[in-house]
Amino acid sequence: MRDYLKLLKFVGPYKGLFIIAIVCMGFSAIFDGVSLAMMVPLADKVLTNKKIIVPTKLPDFLAGFVDKINNTPPDVLLNYMVFAVLLLFLLKGIFGFFQSYFMSDIGQCVVRDIKSKLYAKIQSLSLSYFTHKRGGELMSRITNDVKIVENAVSYGSTDLIYQSLQIAIFATVIFFIYFKMALIAFVFLPLITLPIVKVGKALRKLSKRSQEKIADTNSLLYETIMGARIVKAFNMEEHEVNKFNKVNSDYYKISMKSIKRTLLLNPSTEFLGVIAGVLVFFWGGREVIAGRLSFGVFGLFLGSLLSLIRPFKKLSQVNALNQQAMAASERIHEVLETKSSVEEAIEPKVLRGFKKNIKFSDIWFSYADNQILKEINLDIEYGQMLAIVGPSGSGKSTLVDLIPRFYDPQKGNISIDGVNIREFSLKSLRDQIGIVNQETMLFNDTVRANIAYGRPSASLGEIEEVAKKAHAHDFILNCPQGYDTVIGDRGVKISGGERQRIAIARALLKNAPILILDEATSQLDSTSERIVQEALDQLVYGRTVFMIAHRLSTVRNANRIVVIDKGMIVEQGTHSQLLEKGGLYKRLYEAQELQK
Secondary structure, eight states: HHHHHHHHGGGGGGHHHHHHHHHHHHHHHHHHHHHTTHHHHHIIIIIOOOOOOOOSOHHHHHHHHHHHHSSSSSHHHHHHHHHHHHHHHHHHHHHHHHHHHHHHHHHHHHHHHHHHHHHHHHHHHHHHHHSSHHHHHHHIIIIIIHHHHHIIIIIIHHHHHHHHHHHHHHHHHHHHOHHHHHHHTTTHHHHHHHHHHHHHHHHHHHHHHHHHHHHHHHHHHHHHHHTTTHHHHTTOHHEEEEEEEHHHHHHHHHHHHHHHHHHHHHHHHHHHHHHHHHHHHHHHHHHHHHHHHHHHHHHHHHHHHHHHHHHHHHHHHHHHHHHHHHHHHHHHHHTTTOOSOOOOOSSSSSOOOOSSSSEEEEEEEEETTTTEEEEEEEEEEOEEEEEEEEEETTSHHHHHEEEEEEESSSSEEEEEEEEGGBBBBBHHHHHHHEEEOOOOOSSBBBHHHTTSOOOTTTOOOHHHHHHHHTTTTTHHHTTTTTOOOOOOOGGGSSSSSHHHHHHHHHOOOOOOOOOOOESTTTTEEEEEEHHHHHHHHTTTSSSSSEEEOGGGGGTTTOSEEEETTEEEEEEEEEEEHHHHHHHHHHHHHHHHHHHH
């Protein structure tokens, strides 16, 4: 019950509309009962012209109403009933429409809210979260899991309330008509609910496994679509198809187990209901023959009893749906309740640039049990260019990722002008930093929108200016629609070097005082690299630049070069100083010179 109430919290903002929907359900359920009760005067008075006989003492107002019907001529009563039936079903249809409409509206609102909350939460989490989660799995939380919750809210809640109201109304009718006979029928109630509860528990476990398999499928699709070039280059199409078929087959098997258990509920609950109905039919038939019960009243009793079977069957389906939804809700709340490893201060300061230095003090950082950085101490003065070099996997990119707080070190701190960067708001800190990564990420949008991603309000003139500095203007003009050309998913419609130049232009437009260039020129040809490097050299003045470079020829003009190996600073100095030392830097430099 606690888990179900947690699921219903999503409905909280719409409780007013929810109450109106419940009221509509109440009237609709009452009209269902009244429409069934119409068979009493029809069978006893209109068709057979006999008196209505109820074995139970009726309240005065009902007794008077029955007497009035008994004393009304059949033809007159038939006229009344024609109009009553039309009005009854008109009202029932109106209330039925509004109950369904309001519940569907609530379901859609809940879906919208959950998706928005999930997406906002995912955006707020630190990068460390994404290193442990697959993209396809997160997509599954927002699409498939949310859809299951929508079904539970829109249809599950509707049936839960509506069918429960019907049970209450029809149960009241049969107890009111013949108490002893009703008791016999309700002996079977625990037998009907037992399989519902038992199957529901199994379905919840199966549903969670099913949703995990859907996440696996989405992840596999995401990876192979994004990596289509690699799949084809290595002739792995058949391998990937086999992988997909395995995951798809596993999902099929789990789905069929769920379907089998769900389908078993219908005949089992129906059969138990029929047993109760047959016993009542036998007893009630004898009462009608003996004249202690009129045929119409017995028909109402039997009809009400049989009408209870459908709500119980529906509730068994609702229970299955709700169990699936609670499994989905657990997965949704797992994301919503995740705490970011990078937390903002309660009352953060606003960073509005800096004047003195950026300082790394005794920095230690690790991913899980893998120690990446050890005892890093650096002091970078305002306006300097710091080049960071070293073998692959030595921790260069991780080091610069600590500046915008994509991650936080486990030990030590980074300060700007003597203030720990953890004291600044993340927005104001990152506003001061422009980044160009080795793996260029562009969006399926226009060239103009991609360059202006950090400054959406930038004018076309400003965009063109930075594009020229990044040596991108000419090739952009040659695109079909120039700056309005859509470049495709991840910029697939343009070359790697062109993507890199757009990314550089994006960082230049942001005009941040701190620049992080992580292999920023790695995808450029020698001519473009030279021109872009000249543009970057001009930007050093008045800015602080952290440049990670594989090509050591690009860092000669850096104010200082830091050499990192196995997470530690092993050398630092200028280009000429490091060559004179004859250490790791010199070996890396000479190895590159030999490759030319």
